[in-house]
Amino acid sequence: MDTDPVWGNIFKNFDKKEESEIDILLKIPLFEGLKKKEMRFILKYLHPREYKVDELIIEENKPGVGMYIILEGKVQIFFKKGNKTLAVLGRGEFFGEMALLQESPRSASVKALEQTRLLGLFQPDILGLIDRKPHLGNTVLIHLAQMIAERLRFSNDER
Amino acid sequence: MKKNDDLAISLNWKTLFLPLFTLLLILAGAYVIYELRLILTVLLISVVIAYLLEPVASMLESRGLSRGLATLAIFAGLGFIVLLFVAIVLPSLLEQIKHIQVVLSGSKIETLIASLEAQLQAFLPEDLGINIREDIGALFSSLSSGALRLALSFLSTLSFLVVIPVAVFFFIKDGYDLKNSFIRLIPNRYFEMVLTIIHKIDVQLGGYLRGILVDAGVIGILATFALWIIGSPYFALIGFFAGLANMIPYVGPLAGAILAILVNFFVSGNFDLTLSIAIAFAIIQIIDNALVQPYVISKNVAVHPVTIIFAIIIGGKVFGLLGMFFAVPVVSILKVTAFELYAGIQKYGD
Numbered sequence A: 001m002d003t004d005p006v007w008g009n010i011f012k013n014f015d016k017k018e019e020s021e022i023d024i025l026l027k028i029p030l031f032e033g034l035k036k037k038e039m040r041f042i043l044k045y046l047h048p049r050e051y052k053v054d055e056l057i058i059e060e061n062k063p064g065v066g067m068y069i070i071l072e073g074k075v076q077i078f079f080k081k082g083n084k085t086l087a088v089l090g091r092g093e094f095f096g097e098m099a100l101l102q103e104s105p106r107s108a109s110v111k112a113l114e115q116t117r118l119l120g121l122f123q124p125d126i127l128g129l130i131d132r133k134p135h136l137g138n139t140v141l142i143h144l145a146q147m148i149a150e151r152l153r154f155s156n157d158e159r
Numbered sequence B: 001m002k003k004n005d006d007l008a009i010s011l012n013w014k015t016l017f018l019p020l021f022t023l024l025l026i027l028a029g030a031y032v033i034y035e036l037r038l039i040l041t042v043l044l045i046s047v048v049i050a051y052l053l054e055p056v057a058s059m060l061e062s063r064g065l066s067r068g069l070a071t072l073a074i075f076a077g078l079g080f081i082v083l084l085f086v087a088i089v090l091p092s093l094l095e096q097i098k099h100i101q102v103v104l105s106g107s108k109i110e111t112l113i114a115s116l117e118a119q120l121q122a123f124l125p126e127d128l129g130i131n132i133r134e135d136i137g138a139l140f141s142s143l144s145s146g147a148l149r150l151a152l153s154f155l156s157t158l159s160f161l162v163v164i165p166v167a168v169f170f171f172i173k174d175g176y177d178l179k180n181s182f183i184r185l186i187p188n189r190y191f192e193m194v195l196t197i198i199h200k201i202d203v204q205l206g207g208y209l210r211g212i213l214v215d216a217g218v219i220g221i222l223a224t225f226a227l228w229i230i231g232s233p234y235f236a237l238i239g240f241f242a243g244l245a246n247m248i249p250y251v252g253p254l255a256g257a258i259l260a261i262l263v264n265f266f267v268s269g270n271f272d273l274t275l276s277i278a279i280a281f282a283i284i285q286i287i288d289n290a291l292v293q294p295y296v297i298s299k300n301v302a303v304h305p306v307t308i309i310f311a312i313i314i315g316g317k318v319f320g321l322l323g324m325f326f327a328v329p330v331v332s333i334l335k336v337t338a339f340e341l342y343a344g345i346q347k348y349g350d
Helices: A005-026 A036-043 A123-132 A134-158 B002-035 B037-062 B067-105 B108-123 B132-156 B158-184 B188-230 B235-245 B251-268 B274-296 B305-348
Strands: A047-051 A056-058 A066-072 A075-079 A084-089 A109-112 A116-122
Touching (some): A005 A066, A036 A134, A047 B188, A123 A134, A123 B037, B002 B037, B037 B067, B037 B158, B067 B158, B067 B235, B188 B235, B188 B251, B188 B274, B251 B274
Antiparallel strands (some): A056 A109, A066 A116, A075 A084
């Protein structure tokens, strides 16, 4: 059956955008191994945000409740004191995941180095996901615990 | 020097214009809200019903149903309950309302109130100027005719019957997407704060509101059943009232018992059933405090007794009988919202 030339094209582009977002998300350790259908469901819980060049995304010492995944653009993680850069992250990378488990002051600031598109995932969304799809929510939680355990091991090894 | 003058003029213009503009904006907003009050009420009722039913939809979804199917299942269940209510409870409730109106407007009631007045005046000093006949007569006739008018206007208003179920359906089905669409509109700087505040208000209020409604339902059923066993007239009407009144702390539980005692006196002309009614309501209160409330009310919102009294008076003045019942839950919503907003702004603000 032929698709409508107008609506078909609009939805084709819409699906393409969603598919590319899903491909990026599935490469992140938090969502590794999930099916596309499951990822599509989780996508409803993520908050798309757009930031201009030099716009502050996270401010040091301000409370935080979640993480951000970079879809497009670059961000700089830095300490305000002395403007010391800790890292520059790009497409497919993420930051702020510790706050997903506990609402705590952010340890560093993050700003957009170029026009940046992010997806935010926050503690209330994880709790909502566990309520509606417990299996899916728990899988994400286990992945989160593994990521944090990995980081702990890494920092222990560095000492 | 000229520069300073310019600055002074622009500052004055700003200090004058800004409050005026804000005031105009508030007035325009209030006017729009006033003009759209019916639609806003329908919208608000739909949002509250959908919000109260949301956990049921999530629970069904967690059992493997899609959101759409879960919403349909809830509507099927609700339809069944409404059907039962319309077929079994509503006819006897309306019958009892009509009957009580006839009784209250009859001459028998006059003699009964006169005898109650005489009995009370024997105990109380004369200069208190008791005129129960006029006071109670006016109160009861206004209450009963008001209740019937309210019930009929509820049933006859097409918008309530058609728009609310449709809106509730979509609010349950797409509630999460709607909330996220709203959050998308919040500027980057504030959106994490708004998200957190909404979540905290939801945690505080969700448990409380769902809890008091379930509690009111349980108390209503228990009171109806107890009054039916005792042999009290208008048991369904008084039970319904007792359930609703239970939402008001302190005075609510007492109001149900007092109404039952008074109605029994007006119908039978004696206080024979008073002790049985008092015992029944005392047992219901014990069951409520020991068994029902600890299980159904997960969060409690503490509201000061003086606030409760004023809330009930204002609720009654503005929205009538229903306003009195729902005054305390509304005050609790306002309290939690204001508290969490303040705490959030303190925490996230500069």
